[in-house]
Amino acid sequence: MGDCLPNNQYQYVGSELEIAREAKNWKTYFCSLIYPYLGNEVLEVGAGMGGTTQVLCQNHHKRWICLEPDTELASVIQDLIEQGDLPNYCLVKNGTLIDLDGSEKFDSLIYIDVLEHIKEDKDEVKLAINYLKKGGCLIILCPAHQWLFTPFDIAIGHYRRYNKQSLLSIMPENLDCQKLRYLDCIGVLASLGNRLLLKSSHPTLQQIKFWDDLMVPLSTKIDPLIGYSLGKSILGIWQKQI
16 A cells, blocks of 8 residues: 555544545635645644645645555545545655654644644644754644533544644644644534533534535634634644754
8 A cells, every 4th residue: 555554453433524524614714724834845743534634625735645544545545546536646654753764854744623633732743843844833733622522522532632732732843833723612502502411422424514615604604703613623734944
């Protein structure tokens, strides 16, 4: 499977990735805020099934590494590349940051709904910036607000949700914050409804489509009007200074 490492035995515990691929409006929304910070050489950590890669990865990039520890998920991305659904400058690596050559440097590192799955998140970020060029960007999107933590978070292996303070607290000093905002204010209602009423550990395809088709478009209009002050997700972008 290309450059995938066959001995990696990690297996992702969640089951939501397949239906999450249907959240097209959501991916388009947050990807639009990330595009300007990507640069030519990109490392996507925890690329999953490549759903976000397909939206983010545009033709002007020079190199895009999809780093994914789950062998089966990495093989899905490899198939997308071989089928022409991802550009041929995309490369799959089955593993984590410690499996990369220490001399590798990128214009950006992306963590899309990944950091909350990593127990030692501060250590992960400290390691991640070693792979950034000077002036490169660390881009993180993750679930917001611990008070929205539900059985769904537990079921898919989340250790935590974040707010601005907790996310800032794990960032090294040599990173300059470019953007830190909450996204999807209307989606908070869906998350609260699940926590207080449904208490579901797995969202259905119908629930995902209802949120993506009706709530996300509203959030894209309201979020900027309220200064991105409320949302069920948080987006942070930091630039490496030295």
